[in-house]
Amino acid sequence: MNILQAIGRATLNAGAAIWDVFALFFKTLYWLFFAPFIGKFIGRRYIFAQMVFAGVQSLMIVFFVALFIGIVLAMQGAYQLSQLGAVRFVAALISVSMCREIGPVLIALVVAGRVGSAIAAELGTMKVTEQIEALETMALNPVRFLVMPRFFSLLVMLPVLTVIGDVVGMLGGYLVGVYNLKITPGLYIKTNFEFLAMKDVMTGVYKSIVFAVIIAMIGCYQGLNTKGGAEGVGRATTLSVVASFILIILADAILTGIFYFANV
Numbered sequence: 001m002n003i004l005q006a007i008g009r010a011t012l013n014a015g016a017a018i019w020d021v022f023a024l025f026f027k028t029l030y031w032l033f034f035a036p037f038i039g040k041f042i043g044r045r046y047i048f049a050q051m052v053f054a055g056v057q058s059l060m061i062v063f064f065v066a067l068f069i070g071i072v073l074a075m076q077g078a079y080q081l082s083q084l085g086a087v088r089f090v091a092a093l094i095s096v097s098m099c100r101e102i103g104p105v106l107i108a109l110v111v112a113g114r115v116g117s118a119i120a121a122e123l124g125t126m127k128v129t130e131q132i133e134a135l136e137t138m139a140l141n142p143v144r145f146l147v148m149p150r151f152f153s154l155l156v157m158l159p160v161l162t163v164i165g166d167v168v169g170m171l172g173g174y175l176v177g178v179y180n181l182k183i184t185p186g187l188y189i190k191t192n193f194e195f196l197a198m199k200d201v202m203t204g205v206y207k208s209i210v211f212a213v214i215i216a217m218i219g220c221y222q223g224l225n226t227k228g229g230a231e232g233v234g235r236a237t238t239l240s241v242v243a244s245f246i247l248i249i250l251a252d253a254i255l256t257g258i259f260y261f262a263n264v
Helices: 002-034 044-054 056-084 087-128 131-137 142-179 185-194 198-224 229-261
Strands: none
Touching: 002 142, 002 198, 044 056, 044 087, 044 142, 056 087, 056 142, 087 131, 087 142, 087 185, 087 198, 087 229, 131 142, 142 185, 142 198, 198 229
């Protein structure tokens, strides 16, 4: 009976958490699209600062992750394709796999680890030090002033980082293909784009938008519901990263099925 009670309690808690995350999401959409924040919101510099933090300051790590992933893909793909006498198609392998799958997912995981954890830690610290209650006392909505800027910054910057990561990953493959596999630059570039369709690029962009929503909502939800002082902040940060990772992989599987498997 204790096991059944534990399962039931965990199920109810999970259901309540999902409901609260969706409620937070719709409140954020209200302040983003329906409330007149563009003309009257006094914190536009704060939104810009969040975009710099989420995007510009993540650029270096995204660059190196995408570059080395492109290099590894090229080396692994060349090993297999050389047995078929089709080494030049390593360019197509890298371009399609980076744009469709590897680029959006890996970059989202990197951003979730860096930005999502920072969001949860920052809002969690504000929660346990009663700064959020102070905002409410001054009739300032925490969703408007804390959640919406972070949500908007990720919604804009994660797709940008994804496209940059795709290009850098192709560059990594180019370095291996041209300087190690001795494929001529013109042939490599031609093969790189010959099999890459606009659908592949847009699929990655659409995925990154969904991943941005997941990272922002999970980070903000965990931060706003932090309890227990410094220990609670650490727990909320950890839960934010773990939940974001799981939901990103789950969302990727669902979206891949929708885009590429539904009509098979």
